Amino acid sequence: MNYLSWLFDPANWTGVSGVPAQILAHMAYSLLSLAIAMAIALPLGIYIGVTGRGTMVIAGIANTLRALPSLGVLILAVMLVSLIFTNDLAYEIPAVLVLVMLGIPPILTNTYAGIQATDPLAVDAARGMGYTPEQILWHVQVPCALPLVLSGIRSALLQIISTATIAAVVSLGGLGRFIIDGGATSNYPEMIGGAIVVAAVALVVELLLVGLTVLVVSPGLRRASQRARRRPVEPTTATIAIDLTP
Amino acid sequence: MNIEVLWLQNNLGWIVQLTLSHLYLSVIPILIGLAISLPLGWLAHRFHGFLPVVVAGSSLLYTIPSLAFFVLMPVLIGTKILDPVNVVIALTVYTVALLVRTVADGLDSVPEDAVQAATGMGYNAFQRLVHVQLPVAVPVIGAGLRVAVVSNVSIVAIAVLVGIPQLGSLFLSGLQLRQFLPVVLGIVLCALIALLLDGIIQVSIRRLTPWATRDGAAS
Numbered sequence: 379m380n381y382l383s384w385l386f387d388p389a390n391w392t393g394v395s396g397v398p399a400q401i402l403a404h405m406a407y408s409l410l411s412l413a414i415a416m417a418i419a420l421p422l423g424i425y426i427g428v429t430g431r432g433t434m435v436i437a438g439i440a441n442t443l444r445a446l447p448s449l450g451v452l453i454l455a456v457m458l459v460s461l462i463f464t465n466d467l468a469y470e471i472p473a474v475l476v477l478v479m480l481g482i483p484p485i486l487t488n489t490y491a492g493i494q495a496t497d498p499l500a501v502d503a504a505r506g507m508g509y510t511p512e513q514i515l516w517h518v519q520v521p522c523a524l525p526l527v528l529s530g531i532r533s534a535l536l537q538i539i540s541t542a543t544i545a546a547v548v549s550l551g552g553l554g555r556f557i558i559d560g561g562a563t564s565n566y567p568e569m570i571g572g573a574i575v576v577a578a579v580a581l582v583v584e585l586l587l588v589g590l591t592v593l594v595v596s597p598g599l600r601r602a603s604q605r606a607r608r609r610p611v612e613p614t615t616a617t618i619a620i621d622l623t624p
Numbered sequence: 625m626n627i628e629v630l631w632l633q634n635n636l637g638w639i640v641q642l643t644l645s646h647l648y649l650s651v652i653p654i655l656i657g658l659a660i661s662l663p664l665g666w667l668a669h670r671f672h673g674f675l676p677v678v679v680a681g682s683s684l685l686y687t688i689p690s691l692a693f694f695v696l697m698p699v700l701i702g703t704k705i706l707d708p709v710n711v712v713i714a715l716t717v718y719t720v721a722l723l724v725r726t727v728a729d730g731l732d733s734v735p736e737d738a739v740q741a742a743t744g745m746g747y748n749a750f751q752r753l754v755h756v757q758l759p760v761a762v763p764v765i766g767a768g769l770r771v772a773v774v775s776n777v778s779i780v781a782i783a784v785l786v787g788i789p790q791l792g793s794l795f796l797s798g799l800q801l802r803q804f805l806p807v808v809l810g811i812v813l814c815a816l817i818a819l820l821l822d823g824i825i826q827v828s829i830r831r832l833t834p835w836a837t838r839d840g841a842a843s
Contacts, residue, residue: 445818540689573695
């Protein structure tokens with residue numbers, strides 16, 4: 379029960395290396411990386427979804443990226459960048475780069491899959507009502523793609539939060555610090571206490587994002603997606619990409 | 625340059641050993657996970673009320689960061705912190721979380737006509753499942769299995785941070801020695817294992833679905 383006394387020790391909840399400060403640092407790195415990943419993946423995903431160009435190339439790249447071990451890529455990136463920088467940037471830049479790299483594939487694949495999976499009848503109806511292609515995109519295709527896009531963003535954020543934890547090994551601040559530092563000094567209560575906080579933060583983020591999805595997705599779509607569940611599923615990379623949050 | 629050749633010569637046996645443990649730690653959870661997911665996925669397919677529970681439960685389990693999961697495992701099941709069983713069980717949980725839903729989706733994708741034809745031919749529920757539904761669901765289940773295998777190979781490497789030796793050990797030792805070779809070698813070997821296991825699954829899918837067309841889509 380040692381880890382409970384670590385968790386409830388007020389000393390671990392104050393100061394620059396306390397739990398709240400590390401949660402803040404962890405979320406700051408994670409949200410920054412997510413914002414960059416979204417800035418790249420959303421426009422690109424919409425472009426690919428509308429034009430249908432490059433889906434094979436993107437799916438191939440996403441699968442190759444997935445086969446690379448994130449810990450190894452992180453360490454390699456830090457070793458390369460530390461040849462150029464010697465201050466904190468030596469691990470902050472590569473860590474954020476790797477987190478962005480992990481965040482892009484789920485958002486990108488879900489965005490173009492969502493745009494392409496828009497019910498063609500809805501698109502036809504909008505065209506019949508005199509919508510311009512641009513209006514069809516922003517008022518029909520994007521709202522219809524929203525559930526998939528949000529689930530891609532959710533996957534991306536959770537993967538980023540998870541990988542930001544292991545970035546503690548290359549001295550990045552955040553919740554991984556407790557696990558890595560605790561391990562280095564054989565302080566198991568600190569390791570376990572840290573792991574509980576990481577898991578709790580990830581679960582809270584997941585629940586918040588699920589709640590957000592319910593709030594912003596049109597109720598009409600929710601019924602449509604329930605109907606779609608009973609339709610046969612084709613094993614494409616697009617449908618598999620949706621559930622990826624290791 | 626010479627230092628690197630020397631390092632390679634001195635550590636060849638160790639590297640082979642790490643590769644084998646990495647392979648073992650990636651494959652065992654997939655096998656156990658598949659064995660657990662098939663009956664659970666069937667339940668979710670058969671009783672659709674059970675499906676939201678499966679989907680919500682598995683997405684919550686999948687949320688837990690792997691490093692935290694490895695550290696928490698001894699608390700949850702009473703093992704020692706350095707026990708490789710922690711990694712096997714954590715990865716099995718991830719595999720099940722991913723596959724249960726895929727198995728349910730796969731069984732849902734079986735055309736109703738095929739199931740009715742089997743019933744008409746006098747198959748009982750079990751024969752129908754084994755001889756018709758599961759084989760037809762192979763492409764969908766196989767696709768989920770491919771994702772699970774590739775992500776497991778990457779997650780196993782993280783277990784070095786809780787002291788379990790496998791290819792992830794090469795990353796840490798490269799970082800400590802400030803040598804690129806171990807790190808790059810580790811990444812390449814990990815990617816090769818992922819490609820190898822992915823390839824084995826792809827070939828198995830093709831063998832198990834001889835009726836599928838050449839470009840991979842089951843008709």
